[in-house]
Amino acid sequence: MLVLLTKxxxxxxxxxxxxxxxxxxxxxxxxxSELKLEREIGxxxxxxxDEQQQSMENKSKTHFVLVHGIGAGGWCWFKIRCLLEKSGYxxxxxxxxxxxxxxxxPNSILKFEDYNKPLIDLLSILPENDKVILVGHSAGGLxVILVGHSAGGLxVTDAIHRFGKKINVAVYVGATMLRRGFLTDADxxxxxxxxxxxSDKREFQRKATYNMSPEEDATLAWMLxxxxxxxxxSGATFSESPxxxxxxxxxxxxxxxxxxxxxxxxxxxKKWPPSDVLVLESDHCPMFxxxxxxxxxxxxxxxxx
Numbered sequence: 001m002l003v004l005l006t007k008x009x010x011x012x013x014x015x016x017x018x019x020x021x022x023x024x025x026x027x028x029x030x031x032x033s034e035l036k037l038e039r040e041i042g043x044x045x046x047x048x049x050d051e052q053q054q055s056m057e058n059k060s061k062t063h064f065v066l067v068h069g070i071g072a073g074g075w076c077w078f079k080i081r082c083l084l085e086k087s088g089y090x091x092x093x094x095x096x097x098x099x100x101x102x103x104x105x106p107n108s109i110l111k112f113e114d115y116n117k118p119l120i121d122l123l124s125i126l127p128e129n130d131k132v133i134l135v136g137h138s139a140g141g142l143x144v145i146l147v148g149h150s151a152g153g154l155x156v157t158d159a160i161h162r163f164g165k166k167i168n169v170a171v172y173v174g175a176t177m178l179r180r181g182f183l184t185d186a187d188x189x190x191x192x193x194x195x196x197x198x199s200d201k202r203e204f205q206r207k208a209t210y211n212m213s214p215e216e217d218a219t220l221a222w223m224l225x226x227x228x229x230x231x232x233x234s235g236a237t238f239s240e241s242p243x244x245x246x247x248x249x250x251x252x253x254x255x256x257x258x259x260x261x262x263x264x265x266x267x268x269x270k271k272w273p274p275s276d277v278l279v280l281e282s283d284h285c286p287m288f289x290x291x292x293x294x295x296x297x298x299x300x301x302x303x304x305x
Contacts, residue, residue, distance in 0.1 A: 062131045062145065062302050064091045067119060069138025069150025069175070070228035073100020076137075076149070076221065079291040080298070087299060094118045096155065098229055109229035112181075112236035116155050123163050133302055134159055135171040138193070138260065138284070145302055147171040150193070150260065150284065151228070154181060154236045164243025169305045171298070174254035174284055177268045179244070181237035188234075190267040193259045208258045213288035221288070248305060249274040252286070252297060259284040 064084055066077040074093030081091045097115045098106040109115050123144070126132060132144000136156030144167045148156035153175025160170050176191040202222050210218035251274045253265050269277060278297055282290040 062089050062133065063126060064089055064298065064302075065119070065122065065132060065134050065144060065146045066091065066093045067134070067136045067146065067148040067152035067155045068093070068096070068099060069148075069152045070230075070233055071099075071225045072138075072150075072221070073102075073224065073226070075100055075224055076285070077287055080287050080295055083291065083295040084298065089302065092122060094122050099226065100224075106227055106229040109232045110235075112154070112158070112232045115229050115232040116158050119155050119159060120162060123159055123166060126166065128166065130166075131168045131305075132163075132166055133169045133171065133298070133305070134167050135173060135298065136175045137173045137287070138175050145169045145171065145298070145305070147173060147298065148175045149173045149287065150175055151233055153177050153191075154233065157181070158236070158238055160244055160247045160249075161238045161241040164241060164247050167247050169248045169250060169301055171250045171252065171301060172274070173252045173286060173294070174257050174260050174265065174282075175251075176260070177249075177251060177272060177274070179238075179272045180240070182234060183237055190264050190271065192234075194261060194264070209284045210288065211258055212256055212283035212290075213285055217285075217288035221285070250301060251277050252294075253277060253279045254282045254284055254286055255279055256282060257284045 066074070066080060068074060068076050074095045077091075077093045081093055084091045095102045096118055097109055098104040102118070113120075123132065126144060130144060132146060134145060134156050135147000135149070136152035136154075137148055138150000138152055144163075146156050146159055146167050146169070148154075148171070150173075153172045156170050156172060156175070157178065158181075160167050178187050178191050180187075182188050182191065205222060206218050210221060213221075251265070251269055253262065253269075254260070255262065257265070280286045280290055280293055280297070282293070286294045
C-alpha cells in the first residue's frame with residue numbers, strides 16, 4: 001500500500017516518529033534495568049551461596065560432645081543429636097564406662113578416671129585445630145563444645161582440666177559443676193542430687209526427674225537406665241590445671257528440677273562462677289522436656305563462640 005504524505009499529514013507523522021523513538025528508548029532503558037537487576041540478583045545469590053557454604057563448613061568443623069549423667073547413656077541425647085546434625089554440626093554422644101551399651105559391670109569400676117576413659121579417649125583423637133563444645137548433664141581450632149548433664153558435669157570438668165586448649169566451650173546442663181570435684185562435705189552437699197524423698201520406683205522417678213517430660217520419654221528412660229558406678233563417681237577429684245580458667249564455661253539452670261535442686265545449682269554457680277548463666281523452664285532432663293529450647297541455646301553458643 002502506498003501512503004502519500006501531504007503537508008498537513010507531515011506533523012502527525014513526525015509526532016508518531018517521536019513517540020516511537022521515546023518508546024524505543026524506554027524499552028531499551030527497561031531492558032538495561034532488567035539486565036542490571038538480574039545481574040544484581042545473581043551476585044546476591046552467589047554471595048548468599050558462598051555465605052551458606054562457609055557457614056556449613058564452619059559447622060562441620062564444630063564438634064558437640066554430649067555427656068550423659070549417671071545411670072543414663074549416650075542414647076538420652078537422641079533428640080538434641082538429631083537437631084544439631086540436621087543443622088550441620090558434628091555430634092558425639094559417648095557411653096561412659098558401664099553406661100548405655102557398654103557391658104562393663106559398674107561394680108568393677110572403682111576410679112573415676114576409668115569411668116570417664118571413653119570421653120578422654122574421644123577428646124584425645126580429635127584434631128588439634130577442631131573446635132569442641134563440651135556439654136555435660138547432671139553429675140556428668142575445630143570447635144569442641146562439651147555439654148554435660150547431671151553427673152556428666154564431673155566428666156566435663158575432668159576433660160577441661162586435661163584438654164583446656166582443645167575445648168572451646170564447656171556447657172553444664174543442670175549439672176554438677178565443682179572445680180576440684182568432691183573434696184569436701186560442702187561439695188557433696190552442693191553437687192550430689194538429693195534422693196532422700198524418692199526411690200528407684202518408676203512413679204517416683206517420674207515425679208523427681210521427668211516431671212515435665214513426655215510420658216514416652218520418661219518410659220524410655222526408665223527402661224534404659226542402669227545402675228552407675230557410685231564408688232567411682234563419689235571419689236571424683238581433680239588436680240588443679242592452669243588451663244582450666246581459659247575455657248569458657250556456661251551453666252544452664254533447670255528451673256523445675258526436682259533432682260539437682262535450684263539451691264544446689266546456685267551454690268555451685270556462686271562457688272565457681274561461670275562465664276554466663278542461662279535458664280530453661282525445664283525439669284532435670286531438658287533434652288526430653290524442652291529439646292527445642294535446649295537446641296536453640298546450644299546453637300547460639302556455637303555461633304557466638
